[in-house]
Structures are given as structure tokens and as C-alpha cells.
Amino acid sequence: MENGAAKPVIVAIDGPSGTGKSSTSKAVAARLGLSYLDTGAQYRAITWWMVTNGIDIEDPTAIAAVAGKPEIVSGTDPEGPTITVDGTDVAGPIRTQEVTSQVSAVSAVPEVRARITELQRALATTAERGIVVEGRDIGTTVLPGADLKVFLTASPEARAARRSGELNGADVNATREALVKRDAADSSRKTSPLAKAADAVEVDTTELTLQQVIECVVTLVEEKRDAK
Ligand SMILES: Nc1ncnc2c1ncn2[C@@H]1O[C@H](COP(=O)(O)OP(=O)(O)OP(=O)(O)O)[C@@H](O)[C@H]1O
Numbered sequence: 001m002e003n004g005a006a007k008p009v010i011v012a013i014d015g016p017s018g019t020g021k022s023s024t025s026k027a028v029a030a031r032l033g034l035s036y037l038d039t040g041a042q043y044r045a046i047t048w049w050m051v052t053n054g055i056d057i058e059d060p061t062a063i064a065a066v067a068g069k070p071e072i073v074s075g076t077d078p079e080g081p082t083i084t085v086d087g088t089d090v091a092g093p094i095r096t097q098e099v100t101s102q103v104s105a106v107s108a109v110p111e112v113r114a115r116i117t118e119l120q121r122a123l124a125t126t127a128e129r130g131i132v133v134e135g136r137d138i139g140t141t142v143l144p145g146a147d148l149k150v151f152l153t154a155s156p157e158a159r160a161a162r163r164s165g166e167l168n169g170a171d172v173n174a175t176r177e178a179l180v181k182r183d184a185a186d187s188s189r190k191t192s193p194l195a196k197a198a199d200a201v202e203v204d205t206t207e208l209t210l211q212q213v214i215e216c217v218v219t220l221v222e223e224k225r226d227a228k
């Protein structure tokens with residue numbers, strides 16, 4: 001850049017549930033002074049709005065008809081990300097089992113994806129120093145020109161153990177089944193399914209600590225940033 005400021009760096013981190021996308025992305029963004037966007041929170045927020053407003057989740061046409069109504073605003077500070085719907089803080093309500101069990105159906109509706117993708121691109125292009133965006137289709141669809149694409153994986157057993165630890169020892173088998181079912185729905189939808197971009201770096205986190213994954217991704221971002 002002419003004034004010597006670093007060019008913004010765009011990082012896409014995708015992968016199935018519980019692979020460590022949020023924890024890694026937040027920490028990497030905080031370390032490198034970048035913005036951070038949790039796109040799953042946006043799909044959860046629109047799902048929360050549908051549920052709260054009595055929209056039939058089994059009816060894609062009904063969902064499509066109102067997909068443009070809620071105003072979803074994401075705060076992108078990695079030290080304190082926020083999410084509101086029509087001015088209401090929904091950071092807590094979007095994490096309930098009710099929302100988690102219905103989010104795949106809502107996020108499969110093309111009109112919902114078009115709406116949320118537009119918000120994501122607007123945030124990514126206005127992030128001054130750059131941004132880490134995490135989700136399922138960031139590298140393939142939302143930001144195909146990202147400077148770095150990472151695809152995190154981990155065995156279903158490792159992911160279930162991590163999640164049931166978070167849920168104060170919830171049954172590991174039930175947790176595993178629920179996340180495998182959600183991944184299957186997210187991977188098989190027609191519009192921008194969960195998928196690894198051809199040019200993404202795959203990191204299997206099964207045997208890695210969270211700190212090791214963070215260090216690995218920080219190094220990858222620094223390499224890309226230095227090469228810009
Ligand atoms: N490498 C790791 N080793 C051990 N625990 C981890 C690792 N990575 C993440 N975790 C833990 O696993 C849990 C899930 O991580 P996180 O929420 O970051 O995953 P995610 O991929 O964003 O999940 P989702 O897509 O469902 O939102 C968290 O409790 C996190 O601290």
C-alpha cells in the first residue's frame with residue numbers, strides 16, 4: 001500500500017462442527033489484530049428469529065418468504081464478538097438446543113444463504129486490517145478469493161468429547177450422533193454445502209491441542225501476509 005500500511009488479509013476457516021473453528025479463529029484474529037466473524041452465529045440468529053416468529057421450519061417456501069425481514073448485526077471484535085437481531089442481543093438464545101436442532105434446515109434455504117452471504121461479504125470487504133471468517137462455505141462460496149483458506153477436521157469421537165466436556169459431561173454418544181447428523185445435513189444441501197475448497201490447507205486437529213492449532217494457523221497467516 002502507498003502509505004506503507006499492511007494490506008488487509010482475508011482468512012477463511014471452514015470445517016465440520018466441533019473441529020475448533022470458533023476457538024481457533026477468535027484467537028488467531030486477536031493475536032494478529034484482525035476482525036473476526038462467526039458465520040454460524042448469523043445462521044443461528046436467523047433461525048432463532050424464524051422459531052420466535054412461529055415460521056414453519058419444515059416449509060422452505062415460508063422461510064424464503066421472510067428471509068429478508070430480520071436485521072442481523074454482527075460485532076467483529078475477536079475479544080467480544082456480538083450478535084443482535086432487530087436490536088436484541090441473541091448471543092445466549094442462539095445456542096439453545098432448539099436452535100441447534102433446526103439451524104441446518106433454515107440454513108439450507110437458498111434465500112437465507114443469499115441474504116447472509118451478502119452480510120458476510122460486506123463485513124469482510126470493510127475490515128480495515130483484515131478478517132478471519134469461520135463457517136462451512138467461506139472458502140468455496142463466500143470468499144473464494146481469500147488470501148488463506150484452512151479446513152479444520154477432527155474425528156467424530158474427538159469432537160464429541162470436546163463438546164460433551166463443554167456441556168458438563170453430556171452423553172458422548174448422543175453428542176456424537178447429533179453432530180454427525182448436523183454435518184450430514186450441512187454437507188448434503190444443494191446450495192453451498194459444507195465442503196473443503198480445492199486450495200484450502202487441511203489441518204486434522206484430532207491429536208493437536210487448541211494452542212497447537214492456533215500456532216499452526218498464525219504461522220500460515222503470517223506467511224501469506226508477508227508474501228502480499
Ligand atoms: N484442538 C483442540 N483440542 C481440544 N479441545 C479443543 C480443540 N479445539 C477446540 N477445542 C474445544 O472444542 C470445543 C468446540 O470448539 P469450537 O466451538 O471452537 O468448534 P467449532 O468448530 O467452532 O464448532 P461449531 O461449528 O459447532 O460452532 C470448545 O470447547 C473448544 O475449546
Ligand SMILES: Nc1ccn([C@@H]2O[C@H](COP(=O)(O)O)[C@@H](O)[C@H]2O)c(=O)n1
Nearest residue numbers: 039040041043103104107135136137186
Ligand atoms: N458458513 C456457514 C456457517 C454455518 N452454517 C449453518 O449454521 C449452523 C451452525 O453453525 P455453528 O458453527 O454455530 O455450529 C451449521 O450447522 C450450518 O447449518 C452454514 O450453513 N454455513
